[in-house]
Amino acid sequence: MEFASRAFRLSLFALLLLVRPAAAPASAELVLLTTGRTLAISGHEFEGDRVVLHLPNGGQIVCARSLIVRIEADDAPPPLAERLAETLAPPPERLAETIVPPAPVRPFAELIDAASVRHGVDSALLFALIEVESSYKPNAVSAQGAMGLMQLMPATALQYAVADPYNPSDNIEAGTKHLRSLLDRYDVHAALAAYNAGEGSVRKFGGVPPFPETHRYVTKILELADVAHN
Numbered sequence: 001m002e003f004a005s006r007a008f009r010l011s012l013f014a015l016l017l018l019v020r021p022a023a024a025p026a027s028a029e030l031v032l033l034t035t036g037r038t039l040a041i042s043g044h045e046f047e048g049d050r051v052v053l054h055l056p057n058g059g060q061i062v063c064a065r066s067l068i069v070r071i072e073a074d075d076a077p078p079p080l081a082e083r084l085a086e087t088l089a090p091p092p093e094r095l096a097e098t099i100v101p102p103a104p105v106r107p108f109a110e111l112i113d114a115a116s117v118r119h120g121v122d123s124a125l126l127f128a129l130i131e132v133e134s135s136y137k138p139n140a141v142s143a144q145g146a147m148g149l150m151q152l153m154p155a156t157a158l159q160y161a162v163a164d165p166y167n168p169s170d171n172i173e174a175g176t177k178h179l180r181s182l183l184d185r186y187d188v189h190a191a192l193a194a195y196n197a198g199e200g201s202v203r204k205f206g207g208v209p210p211f212p213e214t215h216r217y218v219t220k221i222l223e224l225a226d227v228a229h230n
Contacts, residue, residue, distance in 0.1 A: 032069040070113035107136040115176040128224035150175025
């Protein structure tokens with residue numbers, strides 16, 4: 001009986017291999033569009049105010065950033081035939097198994113990811129900046145009067161017509177716009193320095209000003225952003 005059962009499993013496994021259709025290249029990311037539809041892609045690139053979406057079977061779609069709500073990793077399960085084949089013919093010995101814990105859910109992730117796509121700012125940079133600025137506290141206020149998650153100064157809130165700087169959505173939108181405008185004029189080090197110490201200081205010193213606080217600020221944000229990528 002044991003021999004017959006094993007022979008049946010092996011025959012079924014062989015049949016699966018024969019009839020299994022050719023697998024399409026696995027998608028690596030999912031794109032959520034403003035229409036509510038989701039698109040599977042193998043990768044993407046930002047080009048100014050456009051996003052190039054690479055399709056799993058080849059080809060590209062170029063669309064405006066404003067049409068995309070967010071881009072996230074595709075965690076879809078493998079095809080059914082692949083899972084059946086693994087069940088019917090398990091490897092004789094499993095040498096090692098790595099369990100990767102799920103990534104912790106960060107506060108305001110949907111708002112931050114959406115602003116990242118709309119304005120072409122790396123989401124890891126936004127998460128790091130908000131962590132350093134306010135530790136994700138929407139009601140944070142600094143001694144200098146900076147407000148909310150991205151610590152908008154009153155003049156910055158006025159510049160971007162923010163009615164309520166403590167509203168997470170409005171604060172993140174204005175803060176991301178402001179950071180985008182700085183990145184359009186400076187490299188990332190100087191842009192972060194300008195966000196912290198003002199553009200006047202960056203212009204005066206031709207880059208990151210020699211203020212210990214600003215140097216610590218820039219270094220910490222870039223370290224956090226780099227960790228998020230790894």
